[in-house]
Amino acid sequence: RSSDLLLAELDSFVSVMNEHQQYIKAARNFSLRQSSFEDALCRHTLASGQVMVCPDTHLDQRFKAHPLIKNAPFIRFYAGAPLKMRDGAIVGTLCVTDVLPHSFTEEQVKLLELLAEIMTAWxxxxxxxxLRDAVTLLPNRQSLLRDLEQLEKTGTLEPYSLVLIDCIDMSRAYDIARALGLYALEALLQNIASLLQTRLQLRDNDRLYTVSKGRFALLSAGRIPGWLKQLSEKLGQVRARIGEEIAIDLTIHLGEVSFSPAFCPPVEVLRRGVSALHEAIGQKLPYTAFDPESDKRRKMDFLLLHDLAEALRGEGGLYLVYQPQISLHSGLPVGMEALLRWQHPRLGNLPPMQFLPLVEQTNLMAGVTDWVIVNVLAQLKLWRTKGINLPVSVNVSVSDLAREGFADWLERMLLRASLSSDLLSIECLETEKLLESPEAMRGLNQLKLRGFTLALDDFGSGYSNINYLKRIPMDVIKLDRSLIAPLAADGGSQIVARHVITMLKELNYTVLAEGVEDEETLLLLRGFGCDEIQGYFCSKPLPAEGVEQWLKSGKTS
Structure with a gap:
């Protein structure tokens, strides 16, 4: 508009070009929005690098047969000035045109140049x-990607390193903002940025970036092996300040990727750096370098979760097996545990430990639990028509127990299937997480009130504290296989198991031992007062039809 007003009401536009197209980014009284590079009059301005004026295109041999002159927008007069940035790069043109020929004075040329300079400065x-982080004033993530793109264009084979530096995690940053305000958080981030620049002792070709709140990146060329450890040592025991009175000790993690710009695209470089950083954070290590094998496993894990989501939507592959539980008093089956299996379309039959630990970290857990329960209830209903009325236990996570309305949903599902709650037992692991979640404890108590049998899985492994038993309304305690496996060969293990079982019995729990694989272990457990056993000595996990055959075979005692 300014060029219009100052240059005799001429039509005006701003164009940018790549090697194939011209794009009109702003225009006044000019209808064209794009053209091919070949048809762009502005390409001549770009080529010359200075103002180009054509008073009458009909008299210029270059343009006499030009499609934009013979046809709409019928350009008869053209003047264009290059938009030249500080680094010398020409990013486009500022142009004025008319459908009539015009003279163009020196003063008007200078005015067009001045307008182009003003636009370029802006x-x-x-x-x-x-390209700058507004708080730390360091180059930002976009700037990092731009610099990596520039390196890629050079095609250099020189080795480079990108180090991601995590100084303060997002949850802690938000806690500081909530407690002390955003200005306090910004003061902390500014102080961290200043400390990093001092501690890192940057070389001329090193560049430090802010990539997110509390997270930085260092791009460096020609580093020697072992420098990551030296870098970590430089950043040991860093204390950042919020104003004069509050100091915070930082736990800094580093993740590094080495790369040749010619062979690794910028986005992939950054992804690998982030991957290495999260490996360090997850392992609670001060630093890690990018490991292709670990990265391959993580990609595989992600694909598994994607495929599992598809399977839950009904694509097939998921199925249940049932492992019988035997009474040591009568020798008869008293129940079964439902165990999830997955016949993956490409990878074959996957063991649960290959995918369930991944699921527990995602919101897929609820979908998996619901799928298991729905299919167990359908199987219980079918078995009842065949005279089989053994209860089945299912595993649920703390996140399931904490779900709003989980107990009500479970009760409704049983009513819909015309089944009683004593046919479905609920097994829970993750005791420490359970105690830390008031919502999960509430859900557990609601299940207890509705008559479900509750079992604590894997007692004797990990966090097994007798005191927490008083706080959890359990009916059955399942002894972990790590307590059971050494019984036949180790007298010390027998003493421990005997005392644990005696104590649990005195506390009125039903005690079930998992992982029983031989008769000697069975006899020892019976002598210790254990109530029930589960394991390969009795039966391996069986498909539903296999359970029916096993019950008919008479091998149950």
Whole structure:
């Protein structure tokens, strides 16, 4: 508009070009929005690098047969000035046109140049502001990607390193903002940025970036092996300040990726750096370098979760097996545990430990639990028509127990199937998480009130504290196989198991031992007062039809 007003009411536009197209980004009284590079008059302005004026295109041999002159927008007069950035790059043109021929004075040429310079200065300021973090004033993630793109264009084979530096996790940053305000958080981040620049002793070709709140990146060339450890040592025991009175000790993690710009795209470089950093954070290590094998496993894990989501939507592959539980008093089956299996379409039959630990970290857990329960209830209903009325236990996670309305949903599902709650037992692991979740404890108590049998799984492994038993309304305690496996060969293990079983019996729990694989272990457990056993000595996990055959075979005692 300014060029219009100052240059005799001429039509005006701003164009940018790549090697194939011209794009009109702003225009006044000019209808064209794009053209091919070949048809762009502005390409001549770009080629010359200075103002180009054509008073009458009909008299210029270059343009006499030009499609934009013979046809709409019928350009008869053209003047264009290059938009040249501080680094010398020409990013586009500022142009004025008319459908009539015009003379163009020296003063008008200078005015067009001045307008182009003003526009370029604005673009330059906007561009560089967009590449800076507003708080730390360091180059930002977009700037890092731009620099990596520039390196990629050079095709250099020189080795580079990108190190991601995690100084303060997001949850802690938000806690500080909530407690002390955003200005306090920004003061902390500024102090961290300043400390990093001092501690890292940056070389001329090193560049430090802010990639997110509390997270930085260092791009460096020609580093020697072992420098990551040295870098970590430089960043040991860093204390950042919020104002004069509050200091925070930082736990810093580093993740590094080495790469040749010619062979690794910028986005992939950053992804690998983030992958290495999260490996360090997850393992609670001060630093880790990118490991292709670990990265391959993580990609595989992600694909597994994607495929599992598809399977839950009915694509097939998931199925249940049932492992019988035998009474040591009568020798008869008293129940079964439902165990999830997955026949993956490409990878074959996957053991639960290959996918369930991944699921527990995602919101797929609820879908998996619901799938198991729905299919167990359908099987119980079918078995009842065949005269089989053994209860089945299912495993649920703390996140399931904490779900709003989980107990009500379970009760409704049983009513819909015309089944009683004593046919479905609920097994729970993750005791420490359970005690830390008031919502999960509430859900557990609601299940207890509705008559479900509750079992604590894997007692004797990990976090097994007798005191927590008083706080959890359990009916059955399942002894972990790590307590059971050594019984036949180790007298010390027998003493421990005997005392644990005696104590649990005195506390009025039903005691079930998992992982029983031989008769000697069975006899020892019976002598210790254990109530029930489960394991390969009695039966391996069986498909539903296999359970029916096993019950008919008379091998149950």
């Amino acid at each position: 673009l330059d300021a906007w561009y560089h502001t967009s």
